[in-house]
Amino acid sequence: xxQADCNTCLNYTTTELKQxxxxxxxxxxxxxxxxxxxxxxxxxxxxxxxxRTCVFNPMKASNPDQFNQxxxxxxxxxxxEAAAGGPLHKYAVGNATAGSLQTVYATVQCxx
Numbered sequence: 074x075x076q077a078d079c080n081t082c083l084n085y086t087t088t089e090l091k092q093x094x095x096x097x098x099x100x101x102x103x104x105x106x107x108x109x110x111x112x113x114x115x116x117x118x119x120x121x122x123x124x125r126t127c128v129f130n131p132m133k134a135s136n137p138d139q140f141n142q143x144x145x146x147x148x149x150x151x152x153x154e155a156a157a158g159g160p161l162h163k164y165a166v167g168n169a170t171a172g173s174l175q176t177v178y179a180t181v182q183c184x185x
Contacts, residue, residue: 082107108182136172143171144179151181158183 086109090100099112134140147169154165164182171177 079107083109087111134171134175140171140175140177143169144177147177147179148181151179152183155181155183 086102086107090102090109090111094100099110099114101108101110103109147167151165151167154167155163158164164180166178166180168176168178
């Protein structure tokens with residue numbers, strides 16, 4: 074996604090949020106490419122665990138314990154990477170192999 078596409082998405086989302094929620098003092102919208110959040114309070118330095126997204130995968134892990142261990146290790150690695158990014162690079166993506174031929178994918182984002 075280039076800067077022009079990012080600006081288009083941001084402007085569209087902001088307009089839609091204001092039209093859909095005209096009386097709300099806070100709103101959030103997100104996709105795989107961005108997160109837009111506004112509120113009548115300061116966001117800076119505040120821990121926010123929402124919005125969060127879980128996507129259900131109908132395939133079952135052949136070894137759930139190994140899958141969960143791999144997922145935890147991947148999320149710890151990615152959260153460290155995202156937190157260490159500069160002011161304009163607070164995200165990380167990656168994958169890891171859990172068992173034979175099972176790949177775990179994850180994306181994390183931190184806000185300063």
